Amino acid sequence: MPLVNTREMFKKAYEGGYAIGAFNVNNMEIVQGITEACKELQAPVILQVSAGARKYANHTYLTKLVEAAVIETGVPIALHLDHGNSFELCKSCIDGGFTSVMIDGSHLPYEENVALAKKVADYAHQFDVTVEAELGQLAGIEDDVKVDAENASFTDPAQVEDFVTRTGVDSLAIAIGTSHGAYKFKPGQKPQLRFDILEDVSKRLPGFPIVLHGASSVVPEFVEMINKYGGEMPDAIGIPEEMLRQAATMAVCKINVDSDLRLAMTAAVRKYLAENPSHFDPRQYLAPARDAIRDMVKHKITDVMGCAGKA
Template structure:
């Protein structure tokens, strides 16, 4: 089936009170792992590409791999730009065929973030592409984007209400205590803030930096209105660890298939576990 907009998946997630997993892609094996996991769990799935992935693999390769996966799938698949930081980048992704984009104006003053989001929305609405925005900074590092802990601040509920009122954006990423990358300790999420925001905005909430957040905390966030959960670091960890194991076992191994095959399998298992945690298993 063709790639579907994220809005379509999140609307059903809202009705069923579960979340859809959004998994970052960097290469063919990870695309295959995401699809294999989604098929095994009979779950809708979002493949997403960050700026780093696009720089590494090329936008056409990313689109072609995801589009091929979707065309062979029996489950709904979306392709989403993760943390687009400019109007131009969002337009490139829409032009090539992404079904969803994120415009991350969270570093801008509120009114500038609103104006940038609306610019992207004008084009996206005309092309049937869904749009995610971000309010409040999520700490840590994701590819080229780094937010120091001291600069990370939680999303203000009233600002969130105003932002959604002024944009009509499809989904909103908020900062409630998660971070990109590997955690130094166990993150503590601000559930009261999440509950307040969800009650004011009436659109699906997105949780970034969810690798390393305990399953119970993720499930509590889902019960309070989170409908899209982003996972990247956990996939990288499983993938690279499996590669390392093969090479440590046989330092003379030179067949990339024998190195990357077990890595693909390890990534598939992690993604299946996440899908079950998010409650989207069997929801395709």
């Protein structure tokens, strides 16, 4: 089975009331951990690469790792560019074998966002590559995405139909209260997703796939583990998983997870090295890190996305 785009994935997810997990990848162990979980649970998956990950690991290395995962697992896998910030970057990924790209013009004035998204979609569709765009801005910091809280904005449902019609994009990321990174909310602040916005958007775009970014839940046990073995992470509050599961039963067909994977992997590495200070073979501490990634993804697929058995 070759790499696939997200079109059929999202159609089935929308009709089935579940979401596809979109997990960020940076190296071999992360790719293996994610796709081993998906093979075990027979779940489709989106492996997404940020601009920062592409700089770190090299486009060719990452695409070949993902192609190997297709061979090893046999499950539907889409290779997606996360937060592409220019036509040139999206074009490079399309030309280089990605099957899906995101063009993020959410920081631009509305008409400029429309023009940029349309340019990318027109190019991508020549190669059967699907395109995600974004309306509204999420606060937070993750890789190259940095948005101050005062510059964040909820998606305006009144704009979505015009935006999708004029751009021709295949899915739309909206801002309804999620946030990039681990530090999403201040201590004592209660996370709350704007389901009223999501419902309004879905009524205006019936059957159209919606995407949630910044949807890590920041599992407390991993923050505690990192601190126990030499870290200094303050308390972090993520998105309650029951809210994400509710969103997945509505119009949300793609839920992005990155910070939770980083926390699980880092906690496992720190724990191993603290308990085995004389060990220096990377295989020894990266193996439990890979296992932690696999277990986290299994949990997300089963308890949040609801896409187990949908491959």
